[in-house]
Amino acid sequence: MSATDQTLDTPRSRPPFGLTRLVLTTLAPIVAALLLSALVLALLSVDPVAYYAYVLRRGLTSWLGLQATLTRMAPLLCLAASLIMAFRAGLWNLGIDGQFLLGAVLVGATAQPLSTVLPQAAMLPLCILVAAAAGALWALVPALLKAYEGVNEIITTLMMTFLGISLANVLVKLLFLDPATTVPQTRTLPVADRLPTLPESTISSGLLIGVVAVLAVHFVMTRTAFGMRLRIVGTNPRAAVHAGLSVPALTIAVFCLSGALAGIAGAVEVLGVQGNVRADWNPAYGLAVIPLVFLARFNGVAAIVFVFAFSILSIGGESAARRLGVPHFFTLVVVSILLIALALAEYVDHRRRQRTT
Incomplete structure (x- = not known):
């Protein structure tokens, strides 16, 4: 089953995106998720207004919080680019968390030793390439099974996430x-050898990598012949065969490119923020980014906006959890409610369009 077979269809199969659809499938799910989350907070005896006010104050209006928000965006944008690449090609790469972690672990293992023998200008790009290769290789198994055996990539990528x-x-x-440490972790990369920060701030330059990745993927998928081939393969594989396109080769290319971007996200997180990888560390960024990409309708520019909003919620929510006694995973609850609201909105919109045609 390809992504084009799902209720959340690809942009190529949608009619023009008017104001009604914008309200129904983008704004309505966001408002519904915030209101339902507020209800959950009220049931937990937490003032929803105070919670959201603290989220905005900590994640957006304070300079320190804004810097943390922009830094948090870096890996999320790389993951958004990974998902846009796959979804626009009509394929589901739900294994990005495994690809992210394996890229991060290999960078955590190699960055510190490489920093002792290579200058920073050579070490950082090499580590990013290592992470990209790790993500691409981990995506190769689902790619081969999909390309040559027709195995459902939703199942295989989810399994590969668990294994990864x-x-x-x-x-x-x-x-x-x-x-040298009692806590199970990789060697720590010194702060001086990590990705440089933007001038006069603590914002990781990984943010620039993420922005470039999203915009580059958006350009490739919407403005190039290669992107057009990928969209044809995802929308109608039979037409692609009649057009002389190699469906297996293009399917493998999509998975490997998507996996490479997920691996780069792991590298950006380790090189820009963490410096190492601890055992049992899994921020689950991938599953959090999926609804953001759908809200953006697979548009790179819109994805940047939604990732920014989510980063505000993530950074502000962590502080609000400590201040107001809310569980630290409440941000994921909001994202889960948003995903359900998005699916319901897509269903309603799909039925509405069926009635009007």
Whole structure:
């Protein structure tokens, strides 16, 4: 089953996006998610207005909070680029969390040793390439099964995510363990050797990598012949065959490029923020970004806006959780409600369009 077979269809199969659809499928799910989340907060005896006010104050209006928000965006944007690449090609790469973690772990294992023998200008790009290769290789198995056996990529990529998370933990605890620490983790990259920050701030320059990745993917998928071939393969594989396109080769290319971008997201997080990878670390960024990409209608510019909004909620929500006694995972609850609201809105819009045609 391809992404074009789902209720959340691809842009190529949609009619022009008017004001009614904008309100119904983008704004309405956001408002519904915020209102339902407020209800959950009220049931937890937490003032929803105070919670959202603190989120905005900590994640947006304070300079320190805004810097943290922009830094948080860096890996999320790379993951958004990964998903846009796959979804616009009509394929579901739901294995990005596994690809992200494996890229992060390999960078965590290699960055510190490489920093002792290579200048920073060579070490950082090499680490990013290592992470991209790790993500691409981990996406290769679902790609081959989809391309040559027609196996449902939703199932295989989810399975590979589970295996990737488990393998990442094993690598940290056994093969890449830092013997100098009591906490299972990789060696720590010194702050001076990490991605530089933007001038007069603590914002990681990984933000620029993320923005470039999203815009580059958007340009490739909407303005190039290669992107057009990928969209044809996803929308109508039979037509692609009649047009002389190699469906298996293009399917593998999509998965590997998408996996590489997910691996780069892991590298950006380690090189720009964490400096190492601890055992059992899994921020689950991938599943959080999926509804944002759908809200953006697979548009790169819109994805940047929604990732920024989510980053505000994420950074502000972490502080609000400590201040107001809200569970630290409440941000994921909001995202889950948003995903459900988005699916319901798409269903309603689909039925509405059926009645008008």
